[in-house]
Amino acid sequence: MTEMSKKKVLIITYYWPPAGGPGVQRWLKFVKYLPDFGIEPIVYCPENPNYPIMDKSLVNEIPNTITILKQPINEPYGLASLFSKGGSKKISSGVIPKAKKQSLIEKTMLYVRGNYFIPDARKNWVKPSVSFLSDYIKKHQIETIVTTGPPHSLHLIGLQLKAALGVKWLADFRDPWTTIGYHKDLKLTAASKAKHLHLEQNVLNSADEIIVTSNHTKNEFQTKTSQPISVITNGYDFHSVRVEGKDEKFTLSHIGSLLSERNPVVLWETLSELIEENSAFSEAFKLQLIGVVSDDVIESIHQNGLKDHINVVGYVSHDEALRFQMKSQLLLLIEIDSEDTKAIIPGKIFEYLISETPILAIGPKDSDVEQIIKSTNTGTYFNYHQKVELKTQLLSYFEAFQNKTLKVNAIGLQPYSRKALTEKLAGLLKHV
Helix, strand or coil, X not given: CCHXXXXXXXXXXXXXXXXXXXXXXXXXXXXXXXXXXXXXXXXXXXXXXXXXXXXXXXXXXXXXXCEEEEECCCCCHHHHHCCCHHXXXXXXXXXXXXXXXXXXXXXXXXXXXHHHCCCCCCHHHHHHHHHHHHHHHHHHCCCEEEEEEXXXXXXXXXXXXXXXXXXXXXXXXXXXXXXXXXXXXCXXXXXHHHHHHHHXXXXXXXXXXXEECCHHHHHHHHCCCCCCEEECCCCECCCCCCCCCCCCCEEEEEECCECCCCCCHHHHHHHXXXXXXXXXXXXXXXXXXXXXXXXXXXXXXXXXXCHHHEEECCCCCHHHHHHHHHHCCEEEEECCCCHHHHHCCCCHHHHHHCCCCCEEEECCCCCHHHHHHHHHCCEEEECCCCHHHHHHHHHHHHHHHHCCCCCCCCCCCHHHEHHHHHHHHHHHHHHC
């Protein structure tokens, strides 16, 4: 297909390199492969965003052939940081302290964030974006747009452009909206909750196509709208990162954020028992946390006697995260134990799948993550009430480590490749 015959699609996103974290990966990879399937992506993103995590290495992955549009954004986190720089950064990155440990400033910030910035703190970008993009869409004869959230305020840009110009609109939900776990922490009034539900309903009923990342979210949205809904998960991309071998220690590594509520005390207790009962395990074991970690999680780990066995690395570049995945003996995947989180599929799981490292996952029963791990034969999954089974499996992994037989035999990974997923997306974009 020639360049002239490719269909132009405008993609409206908040997260774009040099932003770090999983939010940027999805559309960076789609944009990379869409031209292979007859789509010319045009990216619209903020000119001066307040990204809580940065990874400048991702800039190198942006195709140099695509058009990128940028407009200024006015965000409240700069003002909030005048009162509490640390609290502002934590809240903007999703690390919300437990209610009993929140300072007065943090409580106030959460209340203001929840009730004065609906649906989120990027709402002030909607009006200027609609004005700018309306002219651009008409001038360049663009017929199809995509909005991706969170932040879900970006869907309001799509909602208004759809109403004003009649463009075809795909709304991509990387996470649910009103049922996302942190909504309970935002101290929403009844009126604010109702406003969120109203906006969500308008978006779901107005978009020509809705894209979600999990079957649970699809099932939820099907109770709220009759518009077509497609599941396109996140995925893995091929990379050139290589390591010379696995760690000499029996390393259990978690890549990504560990928020206050994502705190698997059952795992810390189990590891503590194994260290106490098994001297060989105690000598070999190392828990590695790579990414933003809540103070509550660190405190819980220390309380269970694991202080001498923990290595808190902090945030690293994407390539460095891949190295940790490939060198570790086991990869840890944690999700909050609640009905709301069954729909959450962390983006890192797909890179875990191709790391040739077994996954140890703990989360709610019957989640989408559990189905993926079992169907791909890439590890084991436990709920929070399976302490005995968890302990037995950890011992089994350790014995395999001692015998140098700890490995994974993955199956059925190809459907999760970024290129295969982009082909599915391109099909929707061409026929919407």
